[in-house]
Structure formats: C-alpha cells, structure tokens
Amino acid sequence: MKSLTYRWLRWRAQAMILVGRHAAALDVFDEMLLRFPGDAYVLASRAHLRAQLGQREAAQADYRDLLAAHPEHSAASWFNYGYLLEEAGDLAQAEQAFRRAVSMDPRLDRAWYGLGLVLIRTRRFDEAVEVLKRNTELQPMSPYGWYQLARVHVDRHEPEEARRIIRHLKGFEPKVAAQLERETGLSA
Template identity: 60%
Template sequence: MMKSLNSWYLRLQIRALLVFGRRAQALERVEALIRDVGEDLYALATKAHVLAETGDKPGALQVLQRLVEVAPEQAAGWFNLGYLSEELGLLDRAEAAFRRATEIEPKMDRAWYGLGLCLIRQNRFDEAVPALRKNTELQPMSPYGWYQLARVHVDRQEPEEAVKIIHHLRRFEPKVAAQLVRETGLGQAQS
C-alpha cells in the first residue's frame, strides 16, 4: 500500500515538474520511480522523453530499446523507438521499429507515416507509396501524408499522380497544394 502511494506521489511530482519545465528534477523523480517499482512503462517512457528533450538522444534511444524489450506488444514504444532512430539516421532500426508498430496496431497512422519517411530517406520510393497511402487512408484530412505521397510520385516520374494529389489538396489544404505547385511546377491550372 505504501509503495503504491509513493509511486502515485512520484508520478504526480513528475507531471508537475514537467509542466513547469523542470526536467532535471523530473528525471531524478523518474529514477526514484524506477528504483521504487522497477521498469514501469510510464517511468521508462517518461525517462526517454525527458532525455530526448534535454539532448541526450542516444540515452533516450537506449531507454526506448529497453521499453520495447519490457513491453514488446506496445505499439507506442515501437513508434517512439522508430521516430528517434529515424531522427538519428539509424534507418534500418527505424524501419524495423515502424514496421513492428504497424503490425501491432495497423491503424496507427503516424507509424505508417514514419515508415514512409524512413523509406523515402533510403530512396525506396516504390515501398514508400503503400505506407503513405495507408497513412492517408487513416488520416485523409492531414496534408502531411498527401504531401509526401505527391513528392514520391514526382520522384518516381509519375507527374499525373502528383497532379491528382495537388487537386485533391486544393479542396482542404490550398496552401500545401500551392507549395507543391511551386516545388514541382505541376498542377498549375485550377480545376
């Protein structure tokens, strides 16, 4: 009883410290929580988040790796591991993590988007298309997946597909459509 009360109090302190930007003190409380309850998912995820925010991305990556070892069926941990791996240029690791996240939670649109970006960075455009299409299927009103999908079609020498996306974006994101027109020179005429 006392241990769970102490854990609850530490979690409350961590949240308050993070709200007020006191990351070093929050990290101390996270370490105390880990000592108190072991490799708690909340504590590990919070530790990774704070380490990444304070610039210790390699340290955050190690914590996220531990998180997915402790909770291999948690898609969010795999997504975060993929995101940080991609940011650090560890593209094979990022791809594997994003793929695992999408296997666990097929409707995790951000994991499909991350996978698409990772494949684009590897110049694997043909493989990026299905990932980005899945992202746009799950988030049809978000311009990010559509934008990247149009860029991939341009890179694949499929301007007609990019033009279709530009026309589609004009209906709900005209600024993004205009940006694509400027960048690609495609879709000049309004339809």
C-alpha cells in the same frame, strides 16, 4: 496495485513536470527506477521527457530498455522510438520500430507516415507509395502524407498521379498544393 511509495513518486514526477522542473522530474524517475527496476511507466515517461528536452540518445536508450523488457508495451512507444531512430539516421532500426508499431495498431497514422519517410530515404518508392496511401486513408485531411506521396510519384516519373494529388490538395490545403507546384514544376 502499486505501492504507496510508487504512487507518491509518480505524483511527484508529474507535479515537477507540471511546474516546469524537468530536471527534478528526471531525478524522481531515476529514483523510481532504482526502486522499481524496468518499470514500463517510468521508462516510457523518462524517455518521453528526455526526448522533449532534446536528450535524444538518452531517450533512445530508455526506449530500447522499455521495449526490450516490455515489447508489447504500446504502439506509441514503438512509434516514438522509431521517430528518434529515423531522426538520428538509423533507418534500418527505425523501419523495424515503425513496422512494429503498425503491426500493433494498424490505425496509428503517424507510424505509417514515419515508415513512409524511411522508405523514401532508402529509395524504396514502390513500398513508400503503399505505406503513404495507408497514411492518407487514416488522415485524409492532413497534407503531410499527401505531400510526400506526390513527391514519390514525381520520383517514380508519374507526373499525372502527382497532379491528381495537387488538385486534391487545392481543395483543402492550397498553400501545400502551391508549394508542390513550385517544387515539382507541375501544375494541376
């Protein structure tokens, strides 16, 4: 059981976030880390808040510290770290983080999608197809995975597969289907 001091500080940080005093919440998290070095909750919370505030490098550093000290913390933390790395262009590290996330939680559709984006950016289209198929199995009504999958099929010179996806998207996301038709020159 955590100490009364820990619970009080945690409550203060949450209250500061709730009322929009983000800098004060960061100060509380800093104090908590001084008192409770390496605490998983504090590192994850501070990393998340820093990412929301646009402090990407600081958020990455917190996730690095968190996942070095607590590698089994959560698939969501690995995903968040991978997202920040992908956004920063560190594709090799992002791929590792996304793969760790999906190994911990194979149903984490966001991590499959992030991994797919990394594979696309590294032009590993065959792998991207498999990963994006997994994403669309987990999130069949989300257009994002379908959109990227269609684009990969175009890049692989498989227009019929892309057309099939465009037809599928017309059933529930006609605007995304129309966008793909415009971008690819293919019609369903």
